[in-house]
Amino acid sequence: MPSHQIHPLRRLTGSAGSTMKVKNLSCSSWQLAVETNNLRDWDSVPATCESYFGHYLLGQRYREDSSMVTKEAAKYARELQLSGNGKDVWIFxxxxxxxxxxxxxxxxxFGVEPINDTLFDEWSAKGAAPPLPESLKLYKEVLSLGIKVVFLTGRTEKDREITALNLKRAGYHSWEKLILRKANEVTITALQYKSAERLKLTEQGYKIVGNIGDQWSDILGSPEGERTFKLPDPMYYIS
Amino acid sequence: MPSHQIHPLRRLTGSAGSTMKVKNLSCSSWQLAVETNNLRDWDSVPATCESYFGHYLLGQRYREDSSMVTKEAAKYARELQLSGNGKDVWIFxxxxxxxxxxxxxxxxxFGVEPINDTLFDEWSAKGAAPPLPESLKLYKEVLSLGIKVVFLTGRTEKDREITALNLKRAGYHSWEKLILRKANEVTITALQYKSAERLKLTEQGYKIVGNIGDQWSDILGSPEGERTFKLPDPMYYIS
Structure with missing residues (x-):
C-alpha cells in the first residue's frame, strides 16, 4: 500500500510554510504571472527562484493552494445536476x-534545470510517482457522486502499462478511459491534442462536467468541459 | 497635471511589501484561486483577509505583480508583425x-465590505481615479508602436463624459473608441457584452492584437483577441 503523502527526497534548509517570508518579490510575481497564463512558452524557472520554489513546493503553500482548488471543484461537483445516464465524466x-x-x-x-528527458523517463518508468493528495481526494469524491473519470495525458501509448500501474499504486483504482497520445499525435501541441480528444468524448455521447489540470493547455481549447480547474505548477510549461 | 502615482487615502499599520510575512495561508491561497479563475461568482473578500489585501494592495507586491504582466504585454506588442493599415487595436x-x-x-x-453602489458612484462621478501606473506605461508603448487603443468598459453610456474626463486627467489622452454599455446591455453579463463588442470590432475590420483586463470576463469569450493579459484584482468579481 503506497503512502498517499508526498515525500520529497531533498529538503531545503530554512523555514518553510506559514512563517516563510516572501524574500524575492520577483519570484512571487513570476509565479502569479505563470499561474494566470500571462507568461507563456517559458523554458525554465528563473535560477534565482530555485530556493523560493523549493520552499513553496515542499512547504505548506503548495498543498494549501492545491486544496483550495480541489475543494472548490468538489463543491461544484456536489452541486451538479447529473444526467444519471452514466455518461457524465470528469477529466483528470x-x-x-x-x-x-x-x-x-x-x-x-524544481524546474530551474531544464528537464533531462533521459533522467525523467527513468523516473517515470519506475511507476512510483505519488498522488497529489488533494486530487486523489477529489477523484474519490467525484466517483462517489456517480461521475466517471477519464484520465487524459500527454504521455504516449508506449507508457500505457506503467502509467496504469502507477495510477493504481497511487490509489486511482478505476477509470472509464485512460487516453494517451498516439504516435501520430506527438507533433501537435498538448492543447490541440487534448481539445481533439475532448471533442471525441462529446461525440461519443459523454458530457464533460469537469476538467482539472496543472497546465493551461489542459483546460483551454473547445470543448473545455462545463467547468475547468487549474492546479498550481510553477515547474514547467507545456503548450 | 494629475500625479500618476496611486495615493491611497488610508494606510494600514505594520510592515508591507518585500518584508511582509505571509501570515495567513488561506488568504494567499484564496488570492491565487481567484486570480486563476478557480473561484468564481464570489461576493466579497473573506473578512479575515482585509489586512492581508490591504498590505498587498498598498504595498509593493500589487505593483510588482502588475508590472510583470504589463512588461510581458509590452514585450509581446513589440514583437508583433503589425498590418500597418491602422486597424490594429489593443483593448483596455x-x-x-x-x-x-x-x-x-x-x-x-479592500473588497471585504460589499460595494455600496451609491458611495461608489459618488467616488466615480468625481472623475478622480488615478491610473494604474503600469497600464499607463503599456498604453503609451502600445500607441508608440502604431497600435490604436480601444477602451471597453462595463460603465454605462450615462457616464461617458466623466469617464473620458477621468481618462484624460489620468494621462490617457487619445483613443480610437471608448465603448460603454448601452441601456439595453445592462442585463447581460460583462462577458457576453464584452465578447459581443469585440465581435463588432472585428466585423468593422479591426484586428484585436491584444486585450488586457483585471477580470476574467474581460478576456474570456470569443473573439478574445490575439492574446490576453490578466491584471490582478482581488477586490471584486464581475461575471
Missing part, C-alpha cells in the same frame, strides 16, 4: 495533477 | 485596469 490530467513528480523535481532544481 | 478595460479605484476601496475594506 495525470502529471502534476493526479500524480506528482515532485520527488524527481526536488532533485533537479 | 477601464476600472482596475486603466484607472484604479484603490483610493475608494482603501476606505472600504
Amino acid at each position: 490530467d495525470i502529471d502534476e495533477t493526479s500524480l506528482s513528480n515532485l520527488p524527481f523535481f526536488s532533485k533537479h532544481g | 478595460d477601464i476600472d482596475e485596469t486603466s484607472l484604479s479605484n484603490l483610493p475608494f476601496f482603501s476606505k472600504h475594506g
